Amino acid sequence: MLEAIELETAPAPRASVVWMHGLGADGHDFVDIVPELELPAEPGVRFVFPHAPMRPVTINGGHVMRAWYDIRDDHGQRREDPDGVRASQKSIEALIEREKARGVPASTIVLAGFSQGGAMALHTGLRHAERLAGIMALSCSLPLADPLAAEAAPANRATPIFMAHGTGDEMIAPARALRTRTVLAGLGYRVAWHEYAMGHSVCREEIRDISTWLGSVLTPR
Secondary structure, three states: OOOEEEEEOOOOOOEEEEEEOOOOOOHHHHOOHHHHHOOOOOOOEEEEEEOOOEEEEHHHOOEEEEOOOOEEEEOOEEEEOHHHHHHHHHHHHHHHHHHHHOOOOHHHEEEEEEOHHHHHHHHHHHHOOOOOOEEEEEOOOOOOOOOHHHHOOHHHOOOOEEEEEEOOOOOOOHHHHHHHHHHHHHOOOOEEEEEEOOOOOOOHHHHHHHHHHHHHHHOOO
16 A cells, blocks of 8 residues: 555545655655645535656656656657556555545545656546546646547546646646547547646646636535
């Protein structure tokens, strides 16, 4: 089980957000955003911020850092390591199972992430066998896109997807994120797309939009 930081907005939370950090960061990266979201008291939400494993990352000179998977440079194109992606998928699935064991059904769990963590939220969420409340993918693109059509879980075909990207993102070109949106839309997914005048980061306007979206997908029905 991945080590993680946890915050609860109320006792006995009935919803969870599993939020993956980006390459080289750790679970502390988005902890401070929780109070800024100003979520309603009901339902209580448990935020789970896992730490990715330590591993060498090829595009960063083989330096060991927290990463959900290795990334290689293939003639100018960034390529994710499929085995690493799928291993991290299993680790995230284990976190979902733990939330379920603590009384939070899959239907009130959101998978979220930034950059490489957002890629993992998309990869894992779209393949998860039970319906999730939503998938939030910030400043990222879709890994292992080619096999998605065959591997996608029917249960999450209609799951709301929140995608956000900076128009000046210097790490992951906006065009890559837009291609992801096109691929997902072509497969029939409901993608709420948001652009912000920022780089590879998060801005206050985006936090407000995240708050609104989380409130909508986690509101008891």
